[in-house]
Amino acid sequence: MNAPEKVRAMDTWMKVGAVEDIPPLGARVVQSTHGDIAVFRNAENEVFALLDKCPHKGGPLSQGIVFGRHVACPLHNWSIGLADGEAVAPDVGCAQRFAVKVENGEVLLNISK
Amino acid sequence: MKKMKLVMVGNGMAGVRTLEEILKISPDLYEITVFGAEPHANYNRILLSPVLAGEMTLKEIMLNDVDWYEKNGITLHLNKQITKIDRVARKVIAADGTEESYDRLLLATGSNPFVLPIPGKDLPGVITYRDIHDTNAMIEAAGKYKHAVVIGGGLLGLEAANGLKLRGMDVTVVHLAEWLMERQLDKTAADMLKKSLENKGLRFLLRKQTTAILANAEGRVGRLSFSDGEEIPADLVVMAVGIKPNDDLAKSAGIHCTRGIVVSDTMQTYDPRIYAVGECVSHRGIAYGLVAPLFEMGKVCANHLAHLGIGRYEGSVTSTKLKVTGVDLFSAGNFQGAADTEEIVLHDAIGGVYKKIVLKDDRIVGSVMVGDTGDGAWYFQMLRDKKNVSEIRDHLMFGQAHLGNTGHQGQSNAAQMADSMEVCGCNGVCKGVIVKAIKEKGLFTLEDVRKHTKASSSCGSCTGLVEQILASTVGGAYAPQLNKNKPMCACTDHTHEEVRMAIRDRHLLTIPNVMRLMEWRTPDGCASCRPAINYYVLSTWPHEAKDDPQSRFINERAHANIQKDGTYSVIPRMYGGSTSAAELRRIADVVDKYKIPMVKVTGGQRIDLLGVKKADLPKVWADLDMPSGHAYAKALRTVKTCVGSEWCRFGVQDSTQMGIDLERAFAKMYAPHKVKFAVSGCPRNCAESGIKDVGVIGVDSGWEIYVAGNGGIKTEVAQFLCKVKTAEEVLEYSGAFLQVYREEARYLDRTVHWVARVGLDYVKQRVIEDAEGRKALYGRLLYALQGEKDPWRERAQGAAKHEFEALTV
Numbered sequence: 032m033n034a035p036e037k038v039r040a041m042d043t044w045m046k047v048g049a050v051e052d053i054p055p056l057g058a059r060v061v062q063s064t065h066g067d068i069a070v071f072r073n074a075e076n077e078v079f080a081l082l083d084k085c086p087h088k089g090g091p092l093s094q095g096i097v098f099g100r101h102v103a104c105p106l107h108n109w110s111i112g113l114a115d116g117e118a119v120a121p122d123v124g125c126a127q128r129f130a131v132k133v134e135n136g137e138v139l140l141n142i143s144k
Numbered sequence: 145m146k147k148m149k150l151v152m153v154g155n156g157m158a159g160v161r162t163l164e165e166i167l168k169i170s171p172d173l174y175e176i177t178v179f180g181a182e183p184h185a186n187y188n189r190i191l192l193s194p195v196l197a198g199e200m201t202l203k204e205i206m207l208n209d210v211d212w213y214e215k216n217g218i219t220l221h222l223n224k225q226i227t228k229i230d231r232v233a234r235k236v237i238a239a240d241g242t243e244e245s246y247d248r249l250l251l252a253t254g255s256n257p258f259v260l261p262i263p264g265k266d267l268p269g270v271i272t273y274r275d276i277h278d279t280n281a282m283i284e285a286a287g288k289y290k291h292a293v294v295i296g297g298g299l300l301g302l303e304a305a306n307g308l309k310l311r312g313m314d315v316t317v318v319h320l321a322e323w324l325m326e327r328q329l330d331k332t333a334a335d336m337l338k339k340s341l342e343n344k345g346l347r348f349l350l351r352k353q354t355t356a357i358l359a360n361a362e363g364r365v366g367r368l369s370f371s372d373g374e375e376i377p378a379d380l381v382v383m384a385v386g387i388k389p390n391d392d393l394a395k396s397a398g399i400h401c402t403r404g405i406v407v408s409d410t411m412q413t414y415d416p417r418i419y420a421v422g423e424c425v426s427h428r429g430i431a432y433g434l435v436a437p438l439f440e441m442g443k444v445c446a447n448h449l450a451h452l453g454i455g456r457y458e459g460s461v462t463s464t465k466l467k468v469t470g471v472d473l474f475s476a477g478n479f480q481g482a483a484d485t486e487e488i489v490l491h492d493a494i495g496g497v498y499k500k501i502v503l504k505d506d507r508i509v510g511s512v513m514v515g516d517t518g519d520g521a522w523y524f525q526m527l528r529d530k531k532n533v534s535e536i537r538d539h540l541m542f543g544q545a546h547l548g549n550t551g552h553q554g555q556s557n558a559a560q561m562a563d564s565m566e567v568c569g570c571n572g573v574c575k576g577v578i579v580k581a582i583k584e585k586g587l588f589t590l591e592d593v594r595k596h597t598k599a600s601s602s603c604g605s606c607t608g609l610v611e612q613i614l615a616s617t618v619g620g621a622y623a624p625q626l627n628k629n630k631p632m633c634a635c636t637d638h639t640h641e642e643v644r645m646a647i648r649d650r651h652l653l654t655i656p657n658v659m660r661l662m663e664w665r666t667p668d669g670c671a672s673c674r675p676a677i678n679y680y681v682l683s684t685w686p687h688e689a690k691d692d693p694q695s696r697f698i699n700e701r702a703h704a705n706i707q708k709d710g711t712y713s714v715i716p717r718m719y720g721g722s723t724s725a726a727e728l729r730r731i732a733d734v735v736d737k738y739k740i741p742m743v744k745v746t747g748g749q750r751i752d753l754l755g756v757k758k759a760d761l762p763k764v765w766a767d768l769d770m771p772s773g774h775a776y777a778k779a780l781r782t783v784k785t786c787v788g789s790e791w792c793r794f795g796v797q798d799s800t801q802m803g804i805d806l807e808r809a810f811a812k813m814y815a816p817h818k819v820k821f822a823v824s825g826c827p828r829n830c831a832e833s834g835i836k837d838v839g840v841i842g843v844d845s846g847w848e849i850y851v852a853g854n855g856g857i858k859t860e861v862a863q864f865l866c867k868v869k870t871a872e873e874v875l876e877y878s879g880a881f882l883q884v885y886r887e888e889a890r891y892l893d894r895t896v897h898w899v900a901r902v903g904l905d906y907v908k909q910r911v912i913e914d915a916e917g918r919k920a921l922y923g924r925l926l927y928a929l930q931g932e933k934d935p936w937r938e939r940a941q942g943a944a945k946h947e948f949e950a951l952t953v
Contacts, residue, residue, distance in 0.1 A: 047951045048951045048952075059950065060950045061953065067950075089710075090708075090710070091710040094702070094706060094710075095671070096671040098670045098671060098674065099667060099668060099670075101670075103670070105697070105698040106708065107602075110671075121596050
């Protein structure tokens with residue numbers, strides 16, 4: 032979830048809005064060519080981005096309850112790690128991650144990585 | 145900060161479970177070192193009998209392998225017996241000279257088998273039954289010799305005898321008492337057990353005292369002689385006459401022991417740096433030999449070692465199941481009864497079923513069962529909860545009230561189910577899968593089974609079956625969670641009731657405040673506790689506490705029901721199931737305009753629009769211009785009605801108007817779970833009032849009110865609360881009932897679960913007998929509902945926009 036120090040030229044960071052646009056312990060959806068991407072914000076104001084699809088049955092993770100560094104999928108309550116996309120054991124599965132960072136209060140998303 | 149050093153002596157189930165608990169709640173506090181005298185890592189000792197019987201392998205019963213210790217940074221010394229504790233220098237010393245210093249020492253040295261002090265006890269071929277080594281010795285002997293004698297007809301002795309028989313030996317069980325397992329069974333049950341074991345080919349000599357074990361020509365065991373002069377051949381003798389706490393090490397270090405290391409309720413010994421758990425312990429004068437109490441001790445001990453200081457171990461009531469395939473037997477508590485107890489007995493000698501429930505002051509204090517033990521877990525739960533059973537006494541003997549009746553082919557007895565039969569119809573889990581997971585993964589609790597197999601984790605209908613399977617697979621190690629002490633979730637040790645009380649007594653208005661004052665372990669809770677606390681603060685302090693939408697499940701945050709494809713369903717309110725041409729036209733127009741793919745009439749007499757895109761919701765609501773039906777919420781859903789006296793030739797009351805009035809009065813009412821009403825205009829009850837949270841039935845002279853019915857997972861017939869004369873009274877009585885439920889039930893309790901716990905008498909006392917209290921309750925409900933806005937209208941006018949709009953690049 033942390034952005035690299037230097038952005039490579041070929042990478043494209045897109046502004047998707049202000050941090051304040053995402054409710055703390057909540058998420059917003061960004062529609063992209065990769066499909067919907069869920070951008071989460073936790074209580075510590077950390078920002079994370081995952082493909083909006085639970086590895087279990089494709090539930091929209093953006094609609095789940097965010098706690099700590101996890102989100103509970105709204106369909107069957109799997110817990111998914113926000114930082115790594117991994118389902119909490121004993122469940123197994125992984126949601127695709129995207130690079131996201133905050134600069135000057137702006138949320139920047141990079142869907143090429 | 146430098147870590148403190150925790151040393152554990154003994155590497156068995158109780159000790160390692162304590163370490164697991166510490167790692168769970170305070171993983172970085174200690175540098176941990178473990179000394180085990182056996183050459184194995186931690187294995188599931190209670191499954192040694194299935195290994196002996198050839199039903200499982202040693203590999204399958206390992207609980208924590210060597211990698212586990214390494215992964216958790218624990219230093220493990222196997223094959224090293226600690227022989228000395230130097231309490232002044234605070235170190236332990238092993239037989240081979242290894243030393244380790246400690247800040248805290250945990251003694252989990254277990255127990256030793258009792259050996260009869262008779263001539264010949266040390267002969268080759270005479271063994272006890274305690275660990276992997278003994279089990280292997282028995283398996284080896286079974287391959288070479290013919291005659292086995294087991295001394296001791298208790299749990300362990302019978303399991304050993306059964307295993308040796310299955311391995312082809314000719315087995316005799318010698319027992320001193322008048323009947324088998326006299327500490328767990330009454331004579332009737334024991335006689336039935338004896339008969340079924342005799343059918344398996346075992347032989348029994350009861351009231352026999354062994355006086356000597358005699359050698360054969362090769363100096364190995366050859367015969368056994370008894371006090372009455374009789375002798376029998378024996379190539380292998382297994383002594384299973386009991387265990388005694390292994391407190392030798394503690395005693396030699398001067399720690400106070402009386403048949404076990406004496407500990408307080410916090411599992412602390414007389415040396416405050418030294419704790420002890422498991423079979424080596426004497427707690428309030430009792431040493432336990434079953435696994436379930438040991439786990440409870442471990443939990444308490446870990447909590448204190450982690451400096452949290454919460455929880456006391458207050459002793460256990462234990463239950464026993466014999467792990468002999470094909471013999472069903474269960475025993476718990478005081479099964480013998482006494483002068484001040486009563487008994488309910490069912491005895492079918494030919495059918496092989498015997499059930500006895502011992503009651504004292506309307507509570508179950510003991511139970512013993514043979515043949516059909518399906519309800520053992522249920523009885524045991526009520527025994528531990530000290531539940532008053534006077535209301536269910538008449539059908540107590542006939543089965544489990546909390547077992548759902550859909551989704552598992554009508555089965556109610558797990559023992560009779562084949563491995564391939566589906567137990568959990570929601571998640572498609574078969575019995576065999578559950579049994580396998582319990583054995584291989586070392587699961588002991590319902591929660592564990594839910595996590596690993598998903599069985600019973602959705603609708604919960606099969607919970608009773610899963611508990612039965614758990615109980616029969618792990619035997620005496622199974623202990624149902626105490627209902628009254630059950631923590632809200634893994635974030636806290638506090639119960640729902642404690643949290644509710646704190647919110648009320650300390651005037652807590654926000655979730656972070658509750659979590660801070662109640663010392664939550666997690667920074668912002670989890671998906672389970674946050675919605676509960678949000679409900680508790682809002683219902684306790686209406687108009688004061690502020691709703692936290694991020695702590696609501698998506699349906700209540702978006703005010704629509706999420707569907708499997710991520711779209712939503714919209715159900716507008718139709719008071720009492722009544723609508724109009726204008727409403728129906730608007731609905732039809734909305735369906736066309738937003739291309740809504742499915743329109744369906746619901747079971748609650750209204751119309752469901754399915755497949756609405758989230759972004760369209762506010763516009764759909766604006767165009768519908770109808771109130772929210774709250775079909776997505778833990779709140780009042782519908783009031784189902786029949787047409788009543790206005791139209792029906794049988795109707796005696798205007799049930800439709802009553803339903804409309806009730807729904808207008810209580811719409812927008814949030815509750816611990818969804819609430820469904822029905823009003824019928826005559827006792828023909830066409831609105832199905834008998835299976836609703838509140839069911840009202842019109843009779844010629846007034847209205848009957850029924851409560852706590854349920855038509856879902858487990859069909860529960862609503863119970864008669866009272867009869868009233870007027871429609872105003874229907875509102876007041878049902879409103880008061882709902883308010884007690886709102887103020888006192890646990891979040892996600894349906895009315896049926898709550899009433900089952902507190903009892904209908906309590907509800908009657910609050911709502912019927914206490915007239916002033918009833919008016920106050922009704923007043924509080926009306927106050928809470930005052931000025932509550934319609935969520936759809938607010939959002940149609942632009943509130944909470946961010947919830948429905950995507951971010952744009």
